[in-house]
Amino acid sequence: MRFILYLFFCASFLEVVAQQEQQPKYIEDKYSYFIALNLGNALGSYRTILKEGNKAGTKFGLTGGILFNPYGRKKASPVFYGAEIGFQGDGREDPITTYSGDFRVNNTSFWINGLARYRPILWSSKINPYADAFFGAKIIQTNLVEQLNEDESETLQRWTKLTPNYGLGVGVGFKLFGSMKNAYLDIGVYYQQADATKIVKPHTVEIDNNFEYKSKQILTTTNQWVVKIGITGFN
Template sequence: MRILLGFIFCLIVTKAVAQTQQPKYIEDKYSYFFNLTLGNALGDYRTVLKEGNKSGGKFGVSAGILLNPYGRKKASPVFYGLEGGIQADGKEYPITSYNGDFRVTNTSFFLNGIARYRPILWSSKFNPYADAFAGAKLIQTGLVEQLNEDESETLKRWTKVTPNYGIGVGVGIKLFGAMKNSYLDIGIYYQQADATKIVKPNSVEIDNNFEYKSKQILTTTNQLLIKIGITGFN
C-alpha cells in the first residue's frame, strides 16, 4: 500500500507540473489494453495456499477497453470501461485409490468496471496512470480425468462468485514506429475480494464409491498484482 500511495503522490506532482506547460491535447476517443499478470496472495489467503503447499503466485492475462466520456469533443483525464481476465493456479492431484489420470485445476475469472486517470493528455515519453475498479470474481475448482491423449472429461466443478474491487498505479513508456500510438505499461495493483468458501488446496478426494468430495474453507482471496502490457489509443 505504501508503494501505491507514493505513486499517487507522484501523479499529483506530475499534474501540477504539467499545468505549467501548454502542450497540444490529444482527443482520443478510446484506448484498449492487454496485460500479462502475476498475482501474489495476501493475508489469510496466502496462509491457506501455503498450508496446501502452494506458492501463492498466480499467472494470468487480462484485457479491456476504456472510453473517453466526451468522445472526440475534448480530451478527458478520466476514461471509463471494462476489464476481463483469467488467472490459473496450476494443477494438483486428488486423493484416490482408483487407477486413472486425474487432476485438479484452480482458475479465477473476473469482470470489472474500471476508471483510469491519466494526468498527461498529450503524447509524452512517460505517461503515469491510476486505476480504480470493481466487479465480480468467479473462483472455480475442477476435477478432470484424462481419458486419452486427446480427450478429457470434467467430473466435477466447484464454483463461487464474490465481489472484488481495488486500486492500482502504473506508468506507460511510449513505443515508436508502427506502434507510436501505444505504450508499454507497468503497473502494481491491490485487489480485494469479499470472503467466500473455496476448495481447500489438495483436499479433493475420490472415495471408494467413486464420489467426489472436497474440504471448503472461508477466506478472502486478496492479492497484489503486477501487470505488464500494451495500451493503444485511438
Template sequence: MKPIIYLLIVLNCLIISAVAQDKTEKYLEDKYSWYISLNLGNAVGNYQKILEDADKAGTKGGLVIGGLMNPYKRSKASTVFYGGEFGFQSNGRDKTPISASLGDFYVANHSFWLNGVARYRPILWSSKLNPYADAFFGAKLIRTSVVEQFGQDESEILKAVNKLVPNYGAGVGLGIKLSGQLKNNYLDIGLYYQQADATRIVKPNSVEINSTYQASFKQILTSTNQIVVKIGLAGFL
C-alpha cells in the same frame, strides 16, 4: 498495501518530472482506449497462509483485456475514461488427489472476473511518461475442477465447484511511450490491490475420489485477496 503507497510516491515524482520536461501541450482527445496485460497475482493475508500450508504459494499468471471510453467522445479531452475489463488467472493445480479408483486425476483452479473500470490520467498530452490510476468493481468467479485425464487430448470433468463473489480494488501504473510503428501505444506497468469478499473455496490438496468415481473435498472460508502486477500494452483510438 505498502507497495502501492511506495508506487504512488514514485508516480507523483514522475508526474512532476514529465510535466516539467514536456512543454508541448498536444492534448489527446481520443474517443477510446484499450489495454491488454499479463496479470501476475500474489496472494496476501489469510489466503496466502492457506496456499503456503498447501505448498501452493507463489506468483500466478493470467491475462487481462480492457476497453475504455472518453465520456465526452472527441468533443474534448478527459482526464477520466470509463469502461470494463475481463480477466483470467490460472491458480495452479493441486497435488494428485487421493483416489480409490484406477485412473489419472488432477485438480485445476482458475479465476475469472468482469469489472467496470474508471481510469484517471493526469497528463493528457502525448508525453513520454503517462501515469494513471485505476479503480474497479465487478464480479469474480472462482472455479475448482476435478478432472480425469484419459489421454493427451482427452479428459472429463468429474466435478466443478464455482463460487461467484464481488471483486474490487484499485491500482496505479505508468505508461512508457513506444516508437516506430507502435508510436501511438504505451508499455504499461501497473501495481494493483485486488480484493474479493470471503467465501468457502475448496481447500487445497483436500480432494479424494472413491471407487465409484465420486469426488469429495473440504471447504475453507477465505478472502482471495492479492497484490497484482500488470505488464502490457495500451493504445488510443
C-alpha cells in the same frame, strides 16, 4: 507499492514541468485498449491456506479491456470508463484416490470489472502515469478432470463460487515508438479485494471408494497484490 506511488507522482510532476515552456497539444482520443500479463500474490488468510497446501501463493494470468472517453472526440478527458476481464491460474494438483487413471485438479479465477482510469497527462508524453479503480465479480473455480486419452478429457466435478471483487491500482506508462507510437508499455501495481467466500482447500479433492467426489471447503477472502505489465493503445 510505495515505490510505484512514488513513480506515479514523480512522473506526473516531471511531465508537467517539462511542458511549462511550451503549450501541450491535448489528444482527444475516443477510446483506449489494453492487454497485460498479471502476477498475483495472495495476502492474509488466503496466503496461509495456499502455503498450508504447499502452494507458492502466487498466480499468473492475463487481463484485457477497453476504456472510452465520455466526451468521444469532442474534448480530451483525464478519466476514461470501461470494463476489463481477466483470469489467473493456480496450477494443477493430484486428487486423493486409489483408482487408476489420469486425474487432475485445476484451480482458476476469472473476473469481470467495471473500470475507471485516471490519466493526469492529456498530451502525447514520454511518461504517462495512471490510476485505476474497479468493481465487479470474481469467479473462483476448481475442476476435477480425468484425461481419457491424449486428445480427450472429461470434467468430473466443478466447484464454483461467485464473489464481489474490487480495488485500486497505480502505474506508469512508457511511450513506445515506430509503428506502436500511439501505445505505451504500462507497469502497474494493484490491490484486489474480494468478499469472503468458501473455496476448495488445496489438496482435499478426493475420489472415494464409491467413485464419488468430495472436497473440503474453507471460508476465506481471496485478497491479493497484483503486478500487471502490458500494452495500452489509444485511438
